Amino acid sequence: MSEKHIERSYDAASQKMIKKADEENIKIAWDRYDAMQPQCGFGELGLCCKVCNMGPCRIDPFGEGPQEGVCGATKDTIAARNLARMIASGAAAHSDHGRDIAHALILAAKGEAHDYHLKDTEKLKRIAEIYGIDTQGKSIEKIGEELGESCLSEFGRQHGELRMASRAPAKRQALWRKLGITPRGIDREVVEIMHRTTMGVDNDYKNIINHGMRAALADGWGGSMIATELSDILFGSPKPIRATVNLGVLKEDQVNIVVHGHEPTLSDVVREAAKDAELLELAKKYGAKGINIAGMCCTANEILMRHGIPSAGNFLQQELAILTGSVELMMVDVQCIMPALSGVANCFHTKLVTTSPKCKFPGVEHMEFKEEKALEIAKDIIRKGVENYKNRVKERVDIPGEIKGLVAGFTTENIFHILGGRYRATFRPLNDAIISGRLRGAAGVVGCNNPNIRHDWAHISMVKELIKHNVLVVQTGCSAIACAKEGLLTPESAFEYAGAGLQEICEAVGIPPVLHVGSCVDNSRILLILSEAIKEGGLGEDLSDLPVAGAAPEWMSEKAIAIGFYFVASGVYTVFGTPHPVLGSENLTNYITNELENVVGGKFAFEADPIRAAQMMIKHIDKKREALKLPPLMYEREPVRMSNNG
Numbered sequence: 001m002s003e004k005h006i007e008r009s010y011d012a013a014s015q016k017m018i019k020k021a022d023e024e025n026i027k028i029a030w031d032r033y034d035a036m037q038p039q040c041g042f043g044e045l046g047l048c049c050k051v052c053n054m055g056p057c058r059i060d061p062f063g064e065g066p067q068e069g070v071c072g073a074t075k076d077t078i079a080a081r082n083l084a085r086m087i088a089s090g091a092a093a094h095s096d097h098g099r100d101i102a103h104a105l106i107l108a109a110k111g112e113a114h115d116y117h118l119k120d121t122e123k124l125k126r127i128a129e130i131y132g133i134d135t136q137g138k139s140i141e142k143i144g145e146e147l148g149e150s151c152l153s154e155f156g157r158q159h160g161e162l163r164m165a166s167r168a169p170a171k172r173q174a175l176w177r178k179l180g181i182t183p184r185g186i187d188r189e190v191v192e193i194m195h196r197t198t199m200g201v202d203n204d205y206k207n208i209i210n211h212g213m214r215a216a217l218a219d220g221w222g223g224s225m226i227a228t229e230l231s232d233i234l235f236g237s238p239k240p241i242r243a244t245v246n247l248g249v250l251k252e253d254q255v256n257i258v259v260h261g262h263e264p265t266l267s268d269v270v271r272e273a274a275k276d277a278e279l280l281e282l283a284k285k286y287g288a289k290g291i292n293i294a295g296m297c298c299t300a301n302e303i304l305m306r307h308g309i310p311s312a313g314n315f316l317q318q319e320l321a322i323l324t325g326s327v328e329l330m331m332v333d334v335q336c337i338m339p340a341l342s343g344v345a346n347c348f349h350t351k352l353v354t355t356s357p358k359c360k361f362p363g364v365e366h367m368e369f370k371e372e373k374a375l376e377i378a379k380d381i382i383r384k385g386v387e388n389y390k391n392r393v394k395e396r397v398d399i400p401g402e403i404k405g406l407v408a409g410f411t412t413e414n415i416f417h418i419l420g421g422r423y424r425a426t427f428r429p430l431n432d433a434i435i436s437g438r439l440r441g442a443a444g445v446v447g448c449n450n451p452n453i454r455h456d457w458a459h460i461s462m463v464k465e466l467i468k469h470n471v472l473v474v475q476t477g478c479s480a481i482a483c484a485k486e487g488l489l490t491p492e493s494a495f496e497y498a499g500a501g502l503q504e505i506c507e508a509v510g511i512p513p514v515l516h517v518g519s520c521v522d523n524s525r526i527l528l529i530l531s532e533a534i535k536e537g538g539l540g541e542d543l544s545d546l547p548v549a550g551a552a553p554e555w556m557s558e559k560a561i562a563i564g565f566y567f568v569a570s571g572v573y574t575v576f577g578t579p580h581p582v583l584g585s586e587n588l589t590n591y592i593t594n595e596l597e598n599v600v601g602g603k604f605a606f607e608a609d610p611i612r613a614a615q616m617m618i619k620h621i622d623k624k625r626e627a628l629k630l631p632p633l634m635y636e637r638e639p640v641r642m643s644n645n646g
């Protein structure tokens with residue numbers, strides 16, 4: 001019998017659904033990936049150019065055919081332009097999300113979106129201060145409105161620097177200014193990439209990438225940071241919270257509604273709507289015991305972090321959730337939503353509903369979401385799901401039993417409090433742990449799934465290797481969900497997997513060795529954690545001095561490229577599992593994986609083997625420890641008990 005399902009995913013629940021798809025001849029992402037082989041070599045190497053109608057042109061990677069496009073663009077120019085456009089797209093996606101949150105904040109503050117309230121007023125005042133808003137004597141609503149407007153104006157800012165970028169250490173800000181890459185308006189930087197990379201503008205691959213970094217910084221220290229901070233203000237800042245994850249969160253005897261996508265505006269209110277007495281009564285009428293809301297992808301992370309709503313899984317599980325035959329309705333907003341969902345939903349009773357004017361599917365019902373009528377619309381959508389319960393085919397319901405507990409909800413602010421104790425919120429204990437050698441350093445492991453690598457396996461293997469070597473791990477997005485499914489996001493996992501020093505810290509403070517800090521826009525929280533560590537003192541003056549590293553072992557989205565670039569441009573060594581599409585240009589590859597370190601202090605590496613990649617990160621962390629003249633590690637021993645890696 002074929003073991004395809006085991007080769008495709010590390011996760012047992014996913015394996016079962018992949019097998020079911022195979023048996024029922026339903027094509028899913030892995031099948032489409034196989035059918036696509038061999039994939040386009042020119043595209044993979046970054047050597048295909050489609051920016052004008054003299055082309056498409058492609059450069060022969062073997063040096064025998066054409067070495068320049070019709071216009072004369074070289075492989076360096078073509079690959080750099082393609083990569084910069086990926087940054088633009090990723091930065092645009094995160095930032096447009098941030099813009100929508102700013103818009104929702106304004107509506108809520110003006111009393112035009114009655115179902116939202118400004119929940120974290122402390123943070124509201126703190127962020128208002130960054131924007132130079134005088135809060136004295138003003139109502140919360142007035143401050144909220146002014147902050148929302150100030151953030152919105154950052155998107156089109158024509159003069160000066162993004163306000164959020166002022167939160168980076170002074171030395172980093174000075175370097176950005178010297179290099180001319182301090183981000184200005186968010187939209188402006190994205191537009192400038194599109195301008196520079198159109199036919200006949202910027203031909204210098206380094207100049208193109210340098211501007212790419214500027215746009216990426218406008219994402220991390222701009223659009224994404226606005227999305228995170230304003231979401232905390234509007235929906236409440238997360239606190240450590242226990243929850244559950246994996247397809248096993250779907251319920252056999254309840255109406256299952258899956259919310260999928262990214263923005264918390266809809267998912268947050270859906271959670272409220274599901275408690276509606278009339279809808280619960282209706283569910284009972286149809287024979288269901290209740291209404292079960294489960295998340296998928298990053299919108300799941302938003303409501304998981306804030307309310308402990310269970311997550312049904314990560315990116316490659318979106319089709320698999322429908323394959324359980326138990327999903328009455330999947331509502332989607334924006335980003336990472338596979339066009340294939342409508343086809344898979346058609347094989348079951350599942351209703352797919354789109355809600356954003358930016359994201360429609362041919363033939364799929366659209367119920368447009370509006371902040372002004374949030375709860376009403378959410379109830380209408382849920383009602384549709386409840387009414388669909390009667391169409392569920394019991395014989396086709398097959399929910400894998402796998403379900404794991406996790407602790408989510410860590411933020412820059414609450415890590416501050418957890419570490420510092422009740423009386424003195426501070427990063428001091430974290431810095432001291434690194435300085436004394438109890439902790440080696442920290443790593444951010446983030447990003448997607450991709451059928452080109454065994455689902456979840458790279459995330460889990462890498463994170464286990466890092467924590468075993470006393471590296472504290474912070475996670476976001478689908479990577480966090482992958483590790484949650486393995487049980488790594490629990491304090492108890494420290495005893496099974498962490499090195500002795502990290503184990504001691506987890507035990508003393510009561511935290512997991514792997515901290516879930518949110519959705520992909522919440523990678524901005526990691527930038528702030530690093531900035532706080534610098535502010536606390538003893539670990540250098542710039543982000544590039546810190547013994548830290550980043551990774552996206554299973555990346556697929558252009559958003560991951562934007563994130564990678566804002567970390568690198570902030571001084572962080574970052575390892576991607578598969579290369580960016582640049583290998584056709586030796587010069588560009590060398591620039592981003594080597595020379596960039598002398599420019600911004602960070603650089604990329606590409607390594608498919610997650611253990612080797614983790615070791616590269618550890619080596620980098622040790623290099624930084626050495627530069628800081630930190631003492632050797634206190635402990636470097638194997639964890640108490642290693643589990644079977646499957």
Ligand code: BF8
Pocket residue numbers: 262297298314315335336446447448449476477478479519520521556557559560
């Ligand atoms: O923004 S990690 S697959 S869901 S892009 Fe998408 Fe990648 Fe998941 Fe969230 Ni992020």
